[in-house]
Amino acid sequence: xxxxxxxxxxxxxxxxxxxFGFVIGEIDNPMHHNATELFFAIVVNLIATVLKFxxxxxxxxxxxxxxxxxxxxxxxxxxxxAYAAYVSPTGVDTGAITTIVSLSAGALLAxxxxxxxxxxxxxxxxx
Amino acid sequence: MHPNSAILLILRRMRAPLIxxxxxxxVSVLGLTLLPGVDADGRPWHMSFxxxxxxxxxxxxxxxxxxxxxxxxxxxxxxxTFSIYLSVIGWAYAIGALLALVQNxxxxxxxxxxxxxRAVRRVREPFYLVCGYGETGQLLCRAFDHLNxxxxxxxxxxxRIEELELxxxxxxxxxxxxxxxxxxxxxxxGLTSRHCIGVIALTSDDEANLVVAAATRLLHNGEASILCxxxxxxxxxxxxxxxxxxxxxxFETFGExxxxxxxxxGSYQLMEWLxxxxxxxxxxxxxxxxxxxxxxxxGRFGQAIADDLQVEGIDLTVIExxxxxxxxxxxxxGVGNERHVLEQAGIERAVGIIAGTNNDIANLAIVATAxxxxxxxxxxxxxxxxxxQSLFSTxxxxxxxxxxxxxxxxxxGLLMTPLLARFLAEVKRRDDAWSDAVVARIAQTCGERVxxxxxxxxxxxxxxxxxxxxxxxxxxxxxxxxxxxxxxxxRLNAVPxxxxxxxxxxxxxxxxxxxxxxxDILFASTRTARARLxxxxxxxxxxxYVLHGRAQxxxxxWRKLARDPxxxxx
Numbered sequence: 001x002x003x004x005x006x007x008x009x010x011x012x013x014x015x016x017x018x019x020f021g022f023v024i025g026e027i028d029n030p031m032h033h034n035a036t037e038l039f040f041a042i043v044v045n046l047i048a049t050v051l052k053f054x055x056x057x058x059x060x061x062x063x064x065x066x067x068x069x070x071x072x073x074x075x076x077x078x079x080x081x082a083y084a085a086y087v088s089p090t091g092v093d094t095g096a097i098t099t100i101v102s103l104s105a106g107a108l109l110a111x112x113x114x115x116x117x118x119x120x121x122x123x124x125x126x127x
Numbered sequence: 128m129h130p131n132s133a134i135l136l137i138l139r140r141m142r143a144p145l146i147x148x149x150x151x152x153x154v155s156v157l158g159l160t161l162l163p164g165v166d167a168d169g170r171p172w173h174m175s176f177x178x179x180x181x182x183x184x185x186x187x188x189x190x191x192x193x194x195x196x197x198x199x200x201x202x203x204x205x206x207x208t209f210s211i212y213l214s215v216i217g218w219a220y221a222i223g224a225l226l227a228l229v230q231n232x233x234x235x236x237x238x239x240x241x242x243x244x245r246a247v248r249r250v251r252e253p254f255y256l257v258c259g260y261g262e263t264g265q266l267l268c269r270a271f272d273h274l275n276x277x278x279x280x281x282x283x284x285x286x287r288i289e290e291l292e293l294x295x296x297x298x299x300x301x302x303x304x305x306x307x308x309x310x311x312x313x314x315x316x317g318l319t320s321r322h323c324i325g326v327i328a329l330t331s332d333d334e335a336n337l338v339v340a341a342a343t344r345l346l347h348n349g350e351a352s353i354l355c356x357x358x359x360x361x362x363x364x365x366x367x368x369x370x371x372x373x374x375x376x377x378f379e380t381f382g383e384x385x386x387x388x389x390x391x392x393g394s395y396q397l398m399e400w401l402x403x404x405x406x407x408x409x410x411x412x413x414x415x416x417x418x419x420x421x422x423x424x425x426g427r428f429g430q431a432i433a434d435d436l437q438v439e440g441i442d443l444t445v446i447e448x449x450x451x452x453x454x455x456x457x458x459x460x461g462v463g464n465e466r467h468v469l470e471q472a473g474i475e476r477a478v479g480i481i482a483g484t485n486n487d488i489a490n491l492a493i494v495a496t497a498x499x500x501x502x503x504x505x506x507x508x509x510x511x512x513x514x515x516q517s518l519f520s521t522x523x524x525x526x527x528x529x530x531x532x533x534x535x536x537x538x539x540g541l542l543m544t545p546l547l548a549r550f551l552a553e554v555k556r557r558d559d560a561w562s563d564a565v566v567a568r569i570a571q572t573c574g575e576r577v578x579x580x581x582x583x584x585x586x587x588x589x590x591x592x593x594x595x596x597x598x599x600x601x602x603x604x605x606x607x608x609x610x611x612x613x614x615x616x617x618r619l620n621a622v623p624x625x626x627x628x629x630x631x632x633x634x635x636x637x638x639x640x641x642x643x644x645x646x647d648i649l650f651a652s653t654r655t656a657r658a659r660l661x662x663x664x665x666x667x668x669x670x671x672y673v674l675h676g677r678a679q680x681x682x683x684x685w686r687k688l689a690r691d692p693x694x695x696x697x
Contacts, residue, residue: 036160039176043153050146054139082177 011048012118015070016111018044023105028094033101035081041104042074045111059121066110066117073107133237140228144221151217155183155210164200172197182207187214239303240315246301247317252277255542256316256323258307258339259330260287262513262531263356265294267327270539272296279316281307283330308335310342318346325352327538333362340371354538358427375537377530378428382435383555385507385526389415389439393559397566398551401651402536405579413525415505416478421446423463423493424484428509428528432481444472464492469500479505483528487515494524546582546649550625553634565624565635569651572620578651580624583664585646590664596674597644603674606638612662612669615676619660621652 018041025032049067052060077100084096159179166172174182178196185192186207199207228234254277257264264280268291271278280302282288291302305312307330317323326343328336336355343353354373357363363374388395392414399412420436422429425447436443445458446468461468463482474480480497482490487510494506508524510516519527540547554562569578583589585597597603611617626633626640627647633640642648652660662669671677 035176036157039153039157039160043149046149047146050142050149053142053145054135056135078176085175086177 012114015044015048016115019108019111023108027101028098030097045070066114070107070110073103077103144224148217148221151213156180158206162202162206164203166197243303244315253324255325258328263329263534266535308338327354329356333359341369344369356534375534377533378431381528382431386435386439391559393562394554397562401580403577407577418478419476421472421477421480423482428483464496481507483509487511544582547580572622573653580651582649592667592670603642605640610673612659612673619656621650621656625649
């Protein structure tokens with residue numbers, strides 16, 4: 001067992017599960033989506049991205065790309081939330097929460113691709 | 128090395144610091160949202176993620192806007208205090224890691240490689256790839272710089288590359304510390320570039336030179352000339368099997384010179400004259416005498432010299448301290464600067480001595496001791512290091528052998544005036560009387576100073592003014608071409624030494640020699656004559672005047688006004 005692989009797999013799967021936990025629920029109901037969960041999803045995603053830095057292989061490059069996409073979508077979601085809560089006069093209404101959740105759903109797709117790649121890579125290894 | 132390796136190295140090394148930084152920020156922000164505070168009305172209040180991130184961001188970067196949106200509770204203040212120290216540690220670690228990376232040797236190498244690769248790709252003119260920037264490389268590159276030729280340098284020793292950067296060359300040459308034995312490094316240095324017109328392997332390691340030559344032969348798809356420095360005969364044989372024509376062995380070259388000087392002093396003088404720096408006056412030199420010679424040092428240099436001298440039938444005694452080296456029949460073991468050793472080697476009846484060890488000071492000592500014993504001895508000194516130049520020029524031996532200079536000269540000759548090498552080979556075949564006649568003819572035309580030797584091809588590039596006429600079948604005699612474009616009654620001070628036509632050489636062509644297109648001509652001339660002759664070859668007006676005695680109207684209007692639209696009589 002390789003500790004590096006454990007840590008790597010942990011963060012990738014954790015990023016996907018947190019993201020999933022945040023997205024699940026009615027898309028226009030603010031009660032179903034927790035800010036703290038989004039915060040943790042962002043933090044774990046950032047760490048997962050940094051872990052993928054510096055890998056020269058083709059698979060490594062695609063891994064990094066999917067992670068960067070997820071980061072971008074989640075940060076956009078957080079930015080939209082902050083804007084809705086503090087700048088927009090209407091506050092976090094159904095329209096705002098729909099935008100936030102759909103952005104993070106996009107991130108979820110990227111995270112799922114990451115997980116699938118991780119699994120495929122592991123299957124190819126056969127050890 | 129991978130072209131993006133510097134960026135990859137940064138990403139890889141910064142992984143841990145970045146993760147630490149992200150974690151510390153996350154902990155600080157999360158803590159701030161969890162701790163209870165009170166709002167302006169005294170009601171319990173929790174900070175949102177947005178505000179917490181804002182507060183931590185300006186606190187961690189030591190900007191410090193104060194407590195917003197409401198004054199903090201004591202619990203929040205405790206947490207912010209803790210966060211401040213946490214973030215300072217995180218930043219110190221990240222910046223420290225980044226600085227360490229910049230100082231890192233591997234990283235600097237990666238950066239230097241990338242910069243070098245880019246610099247080589249930016250060279251859009253023909254360039255030479257010089258492997259090895261030792262004494263020879265420096266002499267050669269200085270000459271290239273002087274001649275406005277571009278070059279790229281590879282050397283394994285970083286000190287030498289630094290030296291190149293300090294030298295006051297006119298053009299910045301791309302240079303890198305790299306092992307020439309790795310073909311990857313050669314590729315990075317532009318081996319396969321279409322601008323690379325020659326590869327010159329001058330490292331002190333014969334095997335490295337062999338690798339460079341082989342890599343060039345196999346990888347370069349054009350007609351790059353390959354020049355190699357070699358001192359070991361077995362490596363030279365290896366190179367020949369790769370089909371490399373220009374193999375330069377400084378010791379053998381000098382051995383041949385010395386043998387030629389003993390066999391036919393006239394030929395030697397002609398060679399000396401044609402290969403010296405143009406414009407210099409040649410001092411009359413002592414001719415090396417026939418008779419008994421002493422050779423000190425039987426290394427690679429000594430062996431090459433001994434072979435050449437024995438072919439000439441010179442009686443030779445070798446002095447060599449190393450018992451394990453098998454010498455010729457006559458040899459004395461010992462060091463050449465000891466009197467009794469010299470006596471044993473027969474200094475009484477000797478006419479010349481060659482100090483050929485690889486130690487400069489020992490060589491000087493040998494010659495000094497021998498000259499003290501017998502002042503009229505012909506002395507040959509081997510100088511290994513350029514830095515000892517002042518010592519050797521004070522001593523004034525009859526011959527001073529500087530291997531670095533011999534190689535640099537040969538390389539320049541082969542690259543700049545390839546016909547000269549052919550002519551010199553011819554000189555070696557002819558006798559003394561022939562050489563004396565050539566010397567007399569050149570001296571009569573060009574004066575007592577060393578002439579310029581240069582070659583020109585009568586093709587579209589070398590002679591654009593002359594080439595159309597030649598292609599049209601016009602008969603132009605050498606005699607006609609050599610008239611002075613400022614006054615065609617006079618003849619230019621130039622001697623045609625050799626014409627190469629379709630692989631066949633015509634040595635010393637006479638005045639009625641009819642030129643044809645694509646002829647290659649080697650001239651010995653004064654500097655002025657060269658400039659004027661090139662005018663005739665390039666400038667249409669000069670050509671018309673020189674060949675037909677007509678001065679053409681330069682402008683379109685004057686040509687229209689003149690009766691003959693092409694030209695008028697002078």
